[in-house]
Amino acid sequence: MFRFKQFTVQQHRTAMKVCTDACVLGAYTHPATTQLRENPTLLDIGTGTGLLALMAAQNYPKAPRIDAVELDPDAFAQATDNVAASPFANRIRVHQTAIQHFRPDAPYDLILTNPPFFTNHLRSPNAATNRALHTDTLPFPDLVAAADRLLHPDGEWWVLLPPYEAGQLETLAQQANLWPFSRLSLRHNARKAPFRHITGYRRNPSAVQADTLTVYxxxxxxxxxxxxxxxxxxxxxxxxxxF
Known part of the structure; x- marks a missing residue:
């Protein structure tokens, strides 16, 4: 269990637990750091525990629509329970489906994604862990295609990945006319190299605003x-x- 100021995340049924980098993603994509209006429609791809959807609901109290998509049945159930127990239960809808098959009525102003990124990494005997960590069920080309299909022409797509994988995704995204405009490099301390990049994408190419956040x-x-x-x-x- 992870308690936040406005909600609690139960995580005993999910392979991916609450982690610092995901919390930074959820906090960083706030109206103070984006050009979106205050009431965007939002999508969380691969919601897991529901963390990013819940943080988005807190960040955007006037958001008219927040959808969270999760393929794994246990994670879907966990996210559904976490949303139901939160103050935002009437504002978030959790959908059990692959994002490749998700067909909403309208595109989204803001999409958040903390995707799986392992490809040839040693496999776990736990199938849910493999789905959460490995790209088998959501390879990068499929993720880019989904973002391209589901993003509003003026919207933003924010993705959390390790630096190498972030570079791979950026190449694919540019082929789909999705261009980085912001990059936050997250590092443990000043002596360490960044271990995660949070990259924001838009439809139109522009200079990338780069920043670094040191945790300790x-x-x-x-x-x-x-x-x-x-x-x-x-x-x-x-x-x-x-805090």
């Missing part, structure tokens, strides 16, 4: 230990109970 810094009150950086605290303070 040396703790002056406890030599040899680390504490959260101020930018990280500020970004996650609307959600994390510890």
């Amino acid at each position: 810094e040396p703790d002056p009150a406890n030599p040899g230990r680390e504490t959260y950086t101020l930018p990280f605290r500020q970004l996650l303070s609307p959600f994390y109970l510890i």
